Amino acid sequence: MKKTLSSGAAGLAAVLAAGLVSAAPLVLEPGSSGPVPIYDGRVPTTTILLNSKCGYFDGSVCPSPGTSLAALQSTGQAILLSSGGFIEAAGTTLLNPFGSNDVAFGFIFGGTQAPMITSATLSGLADYSTSVEACGPIFGSALAGCAAGSAGTATRSGGTGASVTFTGLGQILIPPGIGRPATDGYVVFTNAPVSALIDPNNFFSVVVDGATLEFTGFGLTPPSSGGGGGTGAPEPATLGLLGLGLLGMQLVQRMRRRH
Secondary structure, eight states: OOOOOOOOHHHHHHHHHTTOOBOSOEEEOTTOEEEOOBOOOOOOOOEEEEEEEEEETTOOOOOOOTTOHHHHHHHHHHHHTSSSEEEEEEEEETTOTTOTTEEEEEEEEESTTGGGEEEEEEOOOTTSOEEEEESOGGGOTTOOOOOSSOOOEEEEOSTTTOOEEEESOOBOOOOTTTOOOBBOOEEEEEEEEGGGEEOOTTOEEEEETTEEEEEOOOEEOOOSSTTOOOOOOOOSSOOBOOOGGGGTHHHHHHHHHTO
16 A cells, blocks of 8 residues: 655745755766755655665664554654664655656664764665755655755765765754754655665765764665666555654654653
């Protein structure tokens, strides 16, 4: 069953009212870099969660939420209350400029160590086209706490462009009465078909207070010819993505009930 998540116009208005510069996703050619744009208000449409993963910076076990929205909510709350961790997701969305059946990745960090993050890198993107943005509806555009002024910079490696690194990660607003920060939601659009998803080691890494932590994450099978691309069909029986903005909205609501 697919569950469609709509995005609230009020949330987007709150983001834009914060004085952020919105623009279309930034296209990253190998060897290029640029400021990460904020979601520009393109019409929100169905996004399908194919899989999700999580990790704690202290190395403790973080069971994968998979495609369960309920598990994603619970895991997001646990990460927000921890010393530090992340949720990463892979899905398809009509907002993907390369194609609605191609893979998009998203990630967000939470916990008290989130402000200590200096960079985050996604690997395995060799020979695929990529573009990036922050706070898009792949995370739920109702998330109204994007970074004031900037979501940082994205840099793609040279050669085949195997990795995209984010630096200067912006912080979302710290939920009132909780004191637990989180980063913006970042999205990497690709022209890779769903059939290209694999799961290698060390695909996802983050630098926290000078230490590099590497995690098993999502990867992409290298295309058979340069340039990559394709239009793989979304896997059936997946849930509509995603409120990783749940780290902002729904998690805040839950936690407010406890105070």
